[in-house]
Amino acid sequence: MNKNWSAFNIVSVVFGFTFLYLPIVLLIVYSFNASKLVTVWGGFSTHWYSEMLSNQGLMDAAWVTARVGLLSATVATVLGTLAALTLVRHTRFRGRTLFTGMVYAPLVMPEVITGLSLLLLFVSIGFERGFWTVSLAHITFSMCFVAVVVQSRLVSYDMSLEEAAQDLGCTPFEAFYKITLPVILPAVIAGWMLAFTLSLDDLVIASFTSGPGATTLPMKIFSQVRLGVTPEINAVCTVLIGFVATGVIIASLINKRRMVNNARTDADI
Amino acid sequence: MGSFFKRITIGLPYFWLCILFLLPFLIVLRVAFSEPVLAMPPFAPQFDLSEGWQGFVQSVSQFTTYNFQFVFEDSLYTNAYLSSLRIALISTLLTLAIGFPLAYGMARSPMTIRPILLMLVILPFWTSFLIRVYAWIGILKPEGLMNQFLMSVGIISTPLRIYNTEIAVYIGIVYSYLPFMVLPIYATLEKMDYSFVEAARDLGCSSIGAFWKITARLALPGVLAGCFLVFIPAIGEFVIPELLGGSQTLMIGKTLWSEFFNNRDWPVASTVAIILLAILVVPIVLFQNAQARATEANR
Structure with missing residues (x-):
């Protein structure tokens, strides 16, 4: 046992993690509640999960959310990676200060303002609100997060590898695709996952930019929560938590295995 | 290229x-x-x-400039800005009070369990904000789990009224933003050379004195970063005051939302947004300066 880990330290760590996890655990436990009252335990039941699956409105919203998430995360990853390349490599071009500002500003912009400004844009160009406007909005704010994640990896990357590939006859794009991309891939994947979960989570920006027929899952959950807490929402939340947690754990396991493999190949050389 | x-x-x-x-x-x-x-x-x-x-x-x-005059003259908006700043400030201090001991305990923990603890702090980042705020409604409601527990144990006889008050908003913000506070503080404390504290103790410092003179001072960049990372987004927060704060809690994000969706007054909503951004510039610039100084010091 580490002699520095005093009882006080242990208590504060246990307290901190209880605070972080107890509400989530309670939410999950009460999704299996047979009683209709969320806060009174009426025995174990999976009733609310079947109720959730037969709720057409919820299922439609889940489908919209999945499509918006997949589309926006993918486009945001491409644009964000390009933005990261620009930030790290192209230190001199006209309007670089503006570019840097535009990449970082959305990170600190309150969601209500991002939502409002995009809505005003869509209204003034007469773009009908719905699936596409939500996707465009999600791409715009999540590409900045992708850019930051990929940038942090690119900073430590040795550019001479790519230069060597170009000297050996690769076009700049080939050199990027064959040499740089595999190296920064973990960061790109992490960026995609971040963009996907940001899109999955977003309530405020979607509420501003969405139109009829494109209600996302958070919007649906929000409108039901305003009417009161129900075990059915607990069930939806539990499924979402399970989905995201599984994704994060699988990703970190893959990452770990890659690192072990890399260490092994390095040792072989 | x-x-x-x-x-x-x-x-x-x-x-x-x-x-x-x-x-x-x-x-x-x-x-x-x-x-x-x-x-x-x-x-x-x-x-x-x-x-x-x-x-x-x-x-x-x-x-x-009609809208600006309107917003500045109506005390509703001024109060909403001031109350947002106050709620964000109090929540930041509360987050620090819970986050610092947690980060400190993590940094002092045995090497072998540190990656697991770190993972446990990061994991809530990935789960939905909305869900995490929602989870508190069932706990804080008058007939909710916390009141049930406290009454069954006999600590209180009548339910506490926390849900739909500002206290619930503090709890929501502390809970949602805790990882933002813990991670930068942990990062500075983990790098810290603990032998400084031991040296101070050997030279006659009390343990509290050594903490203030060494640990607190070395952790300051992390503490500042954590505070800004909580304070800045908390000012414009909408979901937490809307779901936990009830109608009496005034925050500017909520005002903007209702100005837009309920009153359909787009010019005033835009004015509120512009003033909010002007207010946010101050902490953002201070944060950047603090970050620049921290990077400078690391060199």
Whole structure:
């Protein structure tokens, strides 16, 4: 046992993690509640999960959310990676200060303002609100997060590898695709996952930019929560938590295995 | 670097952000200086983007500061800004009070369990904000789990009224933003050389004295970063005050939302947004300066 880990330290760590996890655990436990009252335990039941699956409105919203998430995360990853390349490599071009500002500003912009400004844009160009406007909005704010994640990896990357590939006859794009991309891939994947979960989570920006027929899952959950807490929402939340947690754990396991493999190949050389 | 690939690398994200970030922002600015009218969209004068830059310039020349006067004169808005700042500040201090011991305990923990603890702090980042706030409703409600527990144990005899008050908002913000506080503090404490504290103790410092003179001082950059990372987003927060704070809790994000969705007053909503951004610039610049100083010190 580490002699520095005093009882006080242990208590504060246990307290901190209880605070972080107890509400989530309670939410999950009460999704299996047979009683209709969320806060009174009426025995174990999976009733609310079947109720959730037969709720057409919820299922439609889940489908919209999945499509918006997949589309926006993918486009945001491409644009964000390009933005990261620009930030790290192209230190001199006209309007670089503006570019840097535009990449970082959305990170600190309150969601209500991002939502409002995009809505005003869509209204003034007469773009009908719905699936596409939500996707465009999600791409715009999540590409900045992708850019930051990929940038942090690119900073430590040795550019001479790519230069060597170009000297050996690769076009700049080939050199990027064959040499740089595999190296920064973990960061790109992490960026995609971040963009996907940001899109999955977003309530405020979607509420501003969405139109009829494109209600996302958070919007649906929000409108039901305003009417009161129900075990059915607990069930939806539990499924979402399970989905995201599984994704994060699988990703970190893959990452770990890659690192072990890399260490092994390095040792072989 | 090939010129075509380079042009795409810079041009594509640049173009995208100009159209979907810069232009919308300019429109908000323009609408903030427009008059509200009963029409769709509800502001005047309309500007026609089909006339291009000229049309934009022309519409800029007919602006009115009516909305700014309105927002500054109505105490509702001033109170909402002040109360947002107050709630964000109190929540930041509470987050620090819970986050620092947690980060400190993690940094002192045995090497073998540190990656697991770190993972446990990061994991809530990935789970939905909305869900985590929702989870508290069931706990804090008058007939909720906390009151049930406290009453069954016999600590209280009547339910505590926390849900739909400012206290619930504090709890929500502390809970949602705790990882933002813990991670930067943990990062500085983990690098810290603990032998400094031991040396101070050997030289006669009390353990509390050594903590203030050594640990607290070395952790200061992390503490500052954590505080800004909680304070800045907390000011414009909407979901937490809406779901936990009830109608009496005043925060500017909520005001903007209801101005837009309930009153359909787009010019005032835009004005509220512009003033909010002007307020946010102060902590953001301070944060950047603190970060720059921290990087400088690390060199």
